[in-house]
Amino acid sequence: MRVGYYQFDCVFGEVKRNLDQVSQALSNVSADLLVLPEFLSSGYQFISKQEVLDLAEPVPDGPTTQRLMEIARARNMVLVGGLAERARDHVYNSAVAVGPNGLIGCYRKTHLFFEETLFFAPGDTGFHVWDIGQARIGVMVCFDWFYPEAARTLALKGADILCHPSNLVLPYCPDGMVTRCLENRVFSITANRIGAEERGGKKSLTFIGSSEVVTPCGQVLERALRDKEALAVVEIDPAEARKKSLNPYNDLLADRRPALYQAS
């Protein structure tokens, strides 16, 4: 199975421009699953609720999901990427998974970071696993990585690959995802953006790139640079994520002891 990420710099508010860039970059790629960043078409640093409402889109009828479905159909691949989702009275930091036949699912970010809490409602979907034929994928968005319960929940539900659209600014996640893959024996694909945003007099944010594909044994198959656009596709065998045996005496998930854990 061929999986990867597209890391790029988007321009705040320029939805069509950003989607055109994605279309262009993916126009010759051959892959089964490609992950794109969080807020891939809107940009990240919202400064007012009105701005969020103006840029948020319904799923699947908004321009971002429609364009991703179009690319997925044309390239015969599954795409996962993030967008501001409008649903009734709420706006969510969401990520959609789309394939050649259309929308596969929509995940609403569980753990909002920093000023996202001012503009978005906490996700209400929970964590889900979707079977895309060659693998079972789960989606978590950016800061969700910081909570081990997110990746663990997806692994317990049978995810082979964590698809992880991100707009990371702190430095910890690329190494942290190695731990997430080891402790759950799953693959992960983190797609981060690059560039910087400074809007409305707010503190400038610099995104750390470093998109990566990590194996269930914690091997980093690909890691992008911090500041360069990058499209990477690598071959993986998702069946590796279903071997939860660590050695002849330890089975990762069977050896858990929930009766001794405190969960809340």
Next chain:
Amino acid sequence: MRVGYYQFDCVFGEVKRNLDQVSQALSNVSADLLVLPEFLSSGYQFISKQEVLDLAEPVPDGPTTQRLMEIARARNMVLVGGLAERARDHVYNSAVAVGPNGLIGCYRKTHLFFEETLFFAPGDTGFHVWDIGQARIGVMVCFDWFYPEAARTLALKGADILCHPSNLVLPYCPDGMVTRCLENRVFSITANRIGAEERGGKKSLTFIGSSEVVTPCGQVLERALRDKEALAVVEIDPAEARKKSLNPYNDLLADRRPALYQAS
């Protein structure tokens, strides 16, 4: 508060020799809390149940706990270290915490690794936090680090410092503990051993040293070499572990969303 670790090479089965080495090494140290490796007095690679029974000790009446209590009293410090514990019909891979006034608590390793499963009973104590005056400490042993639920349970129960006696052979833990500290905003002290064991025709095990003290912000304050004896003591402020605010909008533990997690 002054905390640290003592990393050394012990000799299998030579309990008195190993305890003498610890006594000698700690005879001039000034610290409030010092962590020692797993199986600090017996060695690691047991090859028969009889051998385990011969080396396992009751807590607190066995020679290891008694000697640690003696050192703790003489040096006016808290010590945490691992031993094979015999209790009625069972033998556990345990760690004791002792202070100037004697035994503080005993933790029995929850997640046994590899051939430990042949010789030891899975721990039945669960994870506990003990208030030692200057800080609240929790104990987890070696492979427990691999299960995020262990450190999370201790953090939810109020631990400021994870005391982590280890006999690590795989390379992942030193970086993995950085993630554990970040995701729980706690300190950790991992005390690993060095050297190698090859017993009864079994595969040789080389222990990776790399003992370390990590802060709630993921900073490695001290990390020992892979193959050198090391005694390190650093100054920390345990109150840092009680500030669970990540920024003005995020509180680490309050932002958890247990209703969306799958715990078993």
